[in-house]
Amino acid sequence: MAEQRNRIGGAVRWDTxxxxxxxxxxxxxxxxxxxxxxxxxxxxxxGNTLPIAAIALPMTMLVASGEIDLSVGxxxxxxxxxxxxxxxxxxxxxxxxxxxxxxxxxxxLVNALLVTRLGLPSLAVTIxxxxxxxxxxxxxxxxxxxxxxxxxxxxxxxxxxxGTFIPDAAIPWLVLAVLAVVxxxxxxxxxxxxxxxxxxxxxWFAGLxxxxxxxxxxxxxxxxxxxxxxxxxxxxxxxxxxxxxxxxLSVVAAVLLGGVDFDGGRGTLGGAIAGVFLLGTLQNVxxxxxVSAQSQTVVTGILLVVSVLGPRAAKQLALARxxxxxRSMTPTPSSSFL
Amino acid sequence: xxxxxxxxxxxxxxxIAVAYYLRNYRSGRECYALxxxxxxxxxxxxxxxxxxxxxxxxxxxxxxxxxxxxxxRFGYADASxxxxxxxxxxxxxxxxxxxxxxxxxxxYGAALGALLLTSINSVLPAxxxxxxxxxxxxxxxxxxxxxxxxxxxxxxxxxxxxxxxxARSADHx
Numbered sequence: 432m433a434e435q436r437n438r439i440g441g442a443v444r445w446d447t448x449x450x451x452x453x454x455x456x457x458x459x460x461x462x463x464x465x466x467x468x469x470x471x472x473x474x475x476x477x478g479n480t481l482p483i484a485a486i487a488l489p490m491t492m493l494v495a496s497g498e499i500d501l502s503v504g505x506x507x508x509x510x511x512x513x514x515x516x517x518x519x520x521x522x523x524x525x526x527x528x529x530x531x532x533x534x535x536x537x538x539x540l541v542n543a544l545l546v547t548r549l550g551l552p553s554l555a556v557t558i559x560x561x562x563x564x565x566x567x568x569x570x571x572x573x574x575x576x577x578x579x580x581x582x583x584x585x586x587x588x589x590x591x592x593x594g595t596f597i598p599d600a601a602i603p604w605l606v607l608a609v610l611a612v613v614x615x616x617x618x619x620x621x622x623x624x625x626x627x628x629x630x631x632x633x634x635w636f637a638g639l640x641x642x643x644x645x646x647x648x649x650x651x652x653x654x655x656x657x658x659x660x661x662x663x664x665x666x667x668x669x670x671x672x673x674x675x676x677x678x679x680l681s682v683v684a685a686v687l688l689g690g691v692d693f694d695g696g697r698g699t700l701g702g703a704i705a706g707v708f709l710l711g712t713l714q715n716v717x718x719x720x721x722v723s724a725q726s727q728t729v730v731t732g733i734l735l736v737v738s739v740l741g742p743r744a745a746k747q748l749a750l751a752r753x754x755x756x757x758r759s760m761t762p763t764p765s766s767s768f769l
Numbered sequence: 770x771x772x773x774x775x776x777x778x779x780x781x782x783x784x785i786a787v788a789y790y791l792r793n794y795r796s797g798r799e800c801y802a803l804x805x806x807x808x809x810x811x812x813x814x815x816x817x818x819x820x821x822x823x824x825x826x827x828x829x830x831x832x833x834x835x836x837x838x839x840x841x842r843f844g845y846a847d848a849s850x851x852x853x854x855x856x857x858x859x860x861x862x863x864x865x866x867x868x869x870x871x872x873x874x875x876x877y878g879a880a881l882g883a884l885l886l887t888s889i890n891s892v893l894p895a896x897x898x899x900x901x902x903x904x905x906x907x908x909x910x911x912x913x914x915x916x917x918x919x920x921x922x923x924x925x926x927x928x929x930x931x932x933x934x935x936a937r938s939a940d941h942x
Contacts, residue, residue, distance in 0.1 A: 545912065549919045555869040558859060559912040566905025573901055725848065 445690035446702025470596035480711030488611040489652040491703040497628040497695025501557040504678035505564035510660025512568040515577030515670030539653020547642040568672040576671040588665025628695025688738035788876035804871025864914040
């Protein structure tokens with residue numbers, strides 16, 4: 432009996448709550464907001480949320496391992512700027528995309544080496560690289576904006592699969608998402624990411640290569656960010672150095688809203704993805720019903736605070752309940768901790 | 770003498786008051802203790818929550834004062850005034866030698882950091898460096914500052930350990 436109740440208590444987790452909220456929000460929008468349901472709006476919603484959704488994948492792993500990367504928005508901007516400059520110089524687009532990917536790996540590597548070799552806090556390092564990468568983007572491109580990319584690439588960035596509401600770019604994202612879920616939740620590497628996040632020292636004593644794991648996560652984040660930069664340029668058909676300013680906050684907000692513990696060691700990709708689309712849908716609906724941009728910012732900010740408080744409160748509640756059940760029911764040790 | 774603006778005097782007064790408080794008052798010192806090791810501080814009887822609460826409240830109050838000063842200086846303010854200041858302020862504080870992990874640093878250091886960053890921002894264009902370089906240089910300066918701080922700390926720790934080791938072997942010898 433006690434075990435059963437514990438299991439029920441454990442089943443209501445924060446990421447499930449966020450997923451349920453997302454479903455409720457979408458259902459409510461379909462029924463009450465007239466313009467929400469048409470295919471064009473849905474494709475806009477997905478297309479505009481894709482950059483956040485893409486970076487949220489490696490960011491979830493990074494936060495789960497106890498680190499954070501605030502330079503992702505600047506990496507997106509830098510990759511876009513480099514793309515613009517190289518295209519102006521007449522380089523082949525496929526070649527440019529490869530160079531941008533390499534650039535993203537280098538950006539991630541710089542963050543990773545500063546964090547793992549010098550032992551600096553990633554918050555401080557990536558605040559620094561956030562300014563540095565954005566600054567380099569500004570040096571590279573100046574205040575120009577490049578817009579004349581080839582049409583078939585622009586079509587990939589903003590088009591959708593014929594006859595549906597699904598943007599073309601959603602397919603590569605889905606592949607990435609499945610890959611990320613499998614890596615984080617079904618492989619030894621994924622387990623070790625959580626282990627590092629829960630206790631770095633314990634993970635090290637257990638024989639995990641803590642630094643190497645963190646390094647690979649930072650590099651993955653840099654790579655995905657730079658590819659997102661390419662997508663951003665194609666999606667909005669414009670490369671400027673201010674591309675994706677402030678994107679890091681949206682990503683971190685969505686990941687935390689999805690129940691990934693800021694201290695590391697806990698969280699699910701499903702929750703993070705639900706968080707991303709919850710924020711995206713909310714913003715879309717608020718725009719449709721003419722909520723002013725300022726009020727939207729307030730709502731997003733409140734959601735962020737709730738996202739930090741919510742999982743804590745849920746954990747406290749679950750702990751309190753487990754304690755109560757233990758005391759009242761049986762002297763057997765409780766196995767539920769989630 | 771009249772080149773000193775009132776706002777500068779006001780800022781200097783705030784600066785000296787906070788610096789004096791952090792250096793000389795019990796509750797000020799407790800903030801450092803808290804930053805070095807929260808658990809040890811709590812065990813030593815520092816009212817942890819009260820100090821952190823106080824620090825946030827003071828931070829908010831001074832940010833409010835800064836808003837008023839900004840308005841007095843530029844005669845104009847809107848909802849987006851000060852966007853991105855958090856980055857500049859954190860950079861200034863870290864460049865000024867306040868440890869990111871807590872427990873070290875001084876108000877004067879932070880003030881010097883702020884002065885350095887703003888000087889760089891106004892000097893670079895004056896010596897002919899294009900303004901597009903400013904943000905990158907700010908970021909790289911911040912990275913250099915925290916890296917240097919860390920390297921020095923590691924060196925000092927290594928030196929102390931070696932000294933301790935020598936002292937121990939001298940005892941035995």
